[in-house]
Amino acid sequence: xxxxxxxxxxxxxxxxxxxxxxxxxxxxxxxxxxxxxxxxxxxxxxxxxxxxxxxxxxxxxxxxxxxxxxxxxxxxxxxxxxxxxxxxxxxxxxxxxxxxxxxxxxxxxxxxxxxxxxxxxxxxxxxxxxxxxxxxxxxxxxxxxxxxxxxxxxxxxxxxxxxxxxxxxxxxxxxxxxxxxxxxxxxxxxxxxxxxxxxxxxxxxxxxxxxxxxxxxxxxxxxxxxxxxxxxxxxxxxxxxxxxxxxxxxxxxxxxxxxxxxxxxxxxxxxxxxxxxxxxxxxxxxxxxxxxxxxxxxxxxxxxxxxxxxxxxxxxxxxxxxxxxxxxxxxxxxxxxxxxxxxxxxxxxxxxxxxxxxxxxxxxxxxxxxxxxxxxxxxxxxxxxxxxxxxxxxxxxxxxxxxxxxxxxx
Numbered sequence: 330x331x332x333x334x335x336x337x338x339x340x341x342x343x344x345x346x347x348x349x350x351x352x353x354x355x356x357x358x359x360x361x362x363x364x365x366x367x368x369x370x371x372x373x374x375x376x377x378x379x380x381x382x383x384x385x386x387x388x389x390x391x392x393x394x395x396x397x398x399x400x401x402x403x404x405x406x407x408x409x410x411x412x413x414x415x416x417x418x419x420x421x422x423x424x425x426x427x428x429x430x431x432x433x434x435x436x437x438x439x440x441x442x443x444x445x446x447x448x449x450x451x452x453x454x455x456x457x458x459x460x461x462x463x464x465x466x467x468x469x470x471x472x473x474x475x476x477x478x479x480x481x482x483x484x485x486x487x488x489x490x491x492x493x494x495x496x497x498x499x500x501x502x503x504x505x506x507x508x509x510x511x512x513x514x515x516x517x518x519x520x521x522x523x524x525x526x527x528x529x530x531x532x533x534x535x536x537x538x539x540x541x542x543x544x545x546x547x548x549x550x551x552x553x554x555x556x557x558x559x560x561x562x563x564x565x566x567x568x569x570x571x572x573x574x575x576x577x578x579x580x581x582x583x584x585x586x587x588x589x590x591x592x593x594x595x596x597x598x599x600x601x602x603x604x605x606x607x608x609x610x611x612x613x614x615x616x617x618x619x620x621x622x623x624x625x626x627x628x629x630x631x632x633x634x635x636x637x638x639x640x641x642x643x644x645x646x647x648x649x650x651x652x653x654x655x656x657x658x659x660x661x662x663x664x665x666x667x668x669x670x671x672x673x674x675x676x677x678x679x680x681x682x683x684x685x686x687x688x689x690x691x692x693x694x695x696x697x698x699x700x701x702x703x704x705x706x707x708x709x710x711x712x713x714x715x716x717x718x719x720x721x722x723x724x725x726x727x728x729x730x731x732x733x734x735x736x737x738x739x
Contacts, residue, residue, distance in 0.1 A: 334361025335700040339526075342425050343367060343405065344433035344440075346374040348478070348508050349542065350462050351401035352515025354432050357522065358404030359693045359702035365424065365718055366402065366709065370409040370737065373711040374398060387685040394681075399688055399708045403679060406706065406714035409739050412443045416738045420723075421445060425454060427722045430522055434462040437472045447537045457535040458525040460518055466541035476542045481510035485546030490553055493568045502566070514545040575621040576600075576632055579658060582641040586658035589636070589648075594618060599651045603644075604635050679707035715739050 336357060341364040343354045351374070358364040368374055380395035408424075411417040421443070425431060431450075433440060440446045447459045461467060464476010482488050482504045492503035521538045529535055547554065553564050564572075571577035576591050591597045594617055598610040609615050609631065614624040621628055636644065641657055648655040659667065665676055677692040693702040719725040719739070733739045 331698075332700050334359075334703050335697075337361035339363070339430065340428045341365065342421075342428040342431045344431065344435065344445075345462065346434065347376055347511070348401055349511040349514040349518070350432055350434040351376075352512050353460070353462070353518035353522070354405065355401050355403060356515070356519045356693070357430070357432075358706075359695070359704070361700075361703065362430070364405040365428070365714075365722075366405040366407045367410050367412075367421070368407055368711055370411060370712065370739070373407070373409075374402070376401075377711065384681070384684065384688060385686065392684050394684070394688075394708065394710070399690060402708035403688075403690060403704060404706050405709055406718055407709035407712055408715045408718045409712035411738050412445070414736075414738055416733070416736065418443050418445065420733070420738065422450075422453075423723055424718075425450065425457065428457070429526075430458045430460065432460045432462070432518065432522075436475055437463055437467055451535070451537075455535055456529060456533060458522055458529065458538065459535065460522055460525075460538040460540065462514055462518060462540045462542075464542050466544060467539045471543075478508035478511040478542065479504055481542035481546040485510065485543050486550055486554070487546055490550075490564055490566060492566045494566050497568070500566070510542045510546045513549060514540055514542050517545055517548075570625070570629075573622065574618060575625045575628065578629075580633055580636040582636055582644060583639055585641040587636060587641050587644055588656045588658060589632070590654040590656075592654060596653050597621070600648065600653045603647045603651060603653070606631075606635060677704060679704055681707040681710075683710045683713060712739075 339357075339362045341354055341357055341362050343350070343364050343366045345351050345354060345366075346368075354364050354366070366374075376398040377393065377395055379397035381391070382396045383391040384394040384396065384399060386392050410420060412421060422445075425445075433445075438446075441449065447461070450457060450459065463472070464481065465471035465474055483502070487509070488502035488504055491505065493500040518538070518540055521540065525536050525538060550557075557563055569579040574590075574592060576589050576597075578589065580587050580589055589600070591600060594610075597615070597618075598607075601607050601610040609628070613620065615621050615628050645655060645657065657663070664670055670676070673696075675692050675694070677690045678687040679690065680686075681688050688707040690708075692704075695702050716727075716730050719730050719733075725733075730739065
């Protein structure tokens with residue numbers, strides 16, 4: 330029998346919306362934390378309206394829950410609260426007193442209007458870990474600007490590396506197909522919070538965490554960032570090709586796309602034998618990787634013609650046993666039907682209490698032998714847990730909660 334999730338007993342006051350912050354708090358929730366998601370009455374998290382598509386109810390009709398919102402908000406309890414009113418601010422402070430972590434992604438300075446900025450809370454709650462996620466951070470000339478994933482991908486250099494080479498059809502900088510700056514910032518938020526918890530356990534001291542989408546995007550430029558800093562030369566877009574290895578790219582097969590990732594000369598010879606073109610491996614232009622890099626404009630068209638003549642599975646069934654690195658470019662229906670993905674349990678279905686249906690989602694990738702993630706709540710309906718949280722955490726009676734609701738506080 331496994332132990333409780335590792336963050337059991339910790340509570341998060343979640344003042345985030347859209348994707349970076351909710352990604353962070355969903356992971357904390359998966360690991361056992363009690364996440365109290367604070368939302369505006371009647372509106373809620375902006376992503377609740379980022380549809381279609383929408384979750385279907387038991388009768389097959391659209392609900393008000395967008396698939397976007399569902400992607401980052403499981404294992405949370407939703408509480409509606411009007412922070413613009415003094416009573417709402419006072420209630421927030423009472424709830425924060427029962428929390429270990431506060432995560433927020435308001436524009437710089439906005440929470441100060443409600444008395445909820447870090448500087449306004451740190452003396453009253455010295456053990457509180459306060460994580461702020463913004464586009465550009467709490468300092469610097471861009472700090473007041475609103476931040477968006479798309480801007481971070483462009484300003485942080487990622488888009489300059491992504492897309493077809495200049496001078497080829499369709500050449501332009503490209504963003505990733507998902508919000509990679511948002512998601513990565515959420516991941517770094519979890520890392521920082523766990524480190525801050527370790528520090529608090531040792532010293533009793535909380536702290537401020539200042540995360541920016543732009544900083545995070547730059548931080549994972551990895552080898553390309555290092556290449557520039559070492560050489561002073563900005564890397565160019567190469568599409569799906571590799572600057573130092575050939576063939577190492579996507580090729581169209583007869584019925585789909587195939588990744589061929591040849592890493593050495595032996596693998597290239599085996600590919601050529603399977604392809605019925607052993608002569609290519611003997612050709613001085615292609616016999617070694619440096620030669621193939623120099624002559625890629627001659628080799629790649631030949632390989633394109635060879636690979637396009639057969640279905641994708643024809644190649645995969647032959648290349649994998651021969652130790653030639655290759656793989657499919659799967660569409661999402663193929664991803665979730667893949668036997669490896671099924672075996673790893675990467676699809677998750679959670680019952681939604683309000684709509685009487687199961688919510689499909691992507692499971693956590695964390696596989697832990699003793700304290701694995703748990704899935705306790707489907708993404709909540711707006712304000713679904715308001716009464717429950719106020720009763721459980723603050724011992725408010727039904728009449729007291731009703732009075733707050735009549736005033737528009739919750």
